[in-house]
Amino acid sequence: MDYSAPPAERPPDRVRIGIIGTGSHLPAQVVDNAEVGARAGVEDEWIVRKTGIRTRRYAAEGEATSDLAAAAALAALDDAGLPASRLDHIIVATSTPDHPQPATAAIVQHLIGADGVPAFDVNSVCSGFLFALNTAAALLRDGGHALVVGADIYSRIIDPADRRTAVLFGDGAGAVVLGPVSEPHGLVATSMRTHGMHHRMIEVPNGGSRTPSRVRPADDPGHYFTMDGRAVREFVTDQLPLAVKDLLRKADATEAEVQHFIPHQANGRMLRDIAPSLGLDAARHHLVVDELGNTGAASVPIALDIANRAGNLRPGDGVLMSAFGGGMSIGSALLRWGGRLW
Known part of the structure; x- marks a missing residue:
């Protein structure tokens, strides 16, 4: 060893990244169970018993995913006190884009006045927001700010006569701004996993390169969102507890360190049935x-924004977010709330 050589420079610590602003936007139209149930052939009591859902929101005619996403994005930027021009990345998670091309994120970038900022979409269906959050955090390891939006308009792709799906879905958008935060706040650990052997559980069969819409009649059921509800429930029951436990192990954290659990809002009845197996009883x-x-x-960032604006999240609180979606995919993140540097 050459002891006369200068010591190697210590690599700089990575910047801690956290959520510094939240926002959400919901369409004005409230749709109750009586309305969706009449088309799907079920009663309000059946919907509540099976799903726990009483109302949902539908986008207005002419309102697109980018419109909802941009409104949520502006709310998050306002909460963060950050102009759109300071963003370094924009990621929109959606499985109901405005168009097959271009990316919905490019339209959102234009609507919020962030010209030149790199913008792209992520599609991991309902887990897309957590996949996008993970991606943004990796892009910001040396600093900067990112806007992450989850937005969907499922009312355009569900079959109103299919009681298995029509009663479940609504429209909306949620957003967060990521930026530098102080120790010990910010993202502690994130995880993503996909089980592609189950990709047929949730799908919209038509409209892609395998089955172009032009070769199918307008009333072909393949144009609609389809889901094997029983198989999805079994998947989530098996995999969500494993994902939560793996994330806590990765973060070297215990269940007791989690004060808030924000799951994908898929089905209230299913979430309540699975809750005991997660080990997050104190959260x-x-x-x-x-x-x-x-x-x-949109479901995770909307719930996060509602909790934030209600004042339920205190600095230092452990917040665990987890979502599952088509693919089949699961994304999770654990963070310590707060620590904004201004």
Whole structure:
């Protein structure tokens, strides 16, 4: 060893990244169980018993996913006290984009006045927001700010006569701004996993390169969102507890360190049935599914924004978010709330 050589420079510590602003946007139209139930052939009592859902929101005619996403994005930027021009990345998680091309994120970028900021979409269906959050955090390891939006308009792709899906879904958008935070706040650990052997459990069969819409009649059921509800429930029952435990192990944290659990708002009845197996008995489970239904990739950031604006999240609180979606995919994140540097 050459002891005369200068010591190697210590690599710089990575910047701690956390959520510094939240926002959400819900369409004005409230749709109750009587309305969706009449089309699907079921009663309000059946819907509440099976799903826990009483109302949901539908986008207005002419309102697109980018419109909801941009409104949520502006609310998050305002909460963060950050102009759109300071963003370094924009990621929109959606499985109901405005168009097959271009990316919905490009339209959102234009709507919020962030010209030049790199913008792209992520599609991991209902787990997309957590996948996008994980991606943004990796992009910001050396600093900067990112906007992450989850937005979906499922009312456009569900079959109103299919009681298995029509009663579940609503429309909405939620967003967060990521940026530098002080120790010990910010993201502690994130995880993503996909089990592609189950990709047929949730799908919209038509509209892609395998089955172009032009080769199918307008009334072909393949144009609609389809889901094997029983198989999805079995998957979530098996995999969500494992994902939560693996994330806590990765973070070297215990269940007692989690004060808030914000899950994908898929089905209130299912979430309540699975809750005991998660080991998060001491945490507050934030559920808004009864009023908003399943808003796809938007469900976690909407619930997070509602909790934030209600003053339920205190600096230093452990917040665990987890979502599951088509693919089949599961995304999770654990963070310590607060620590904004201004």
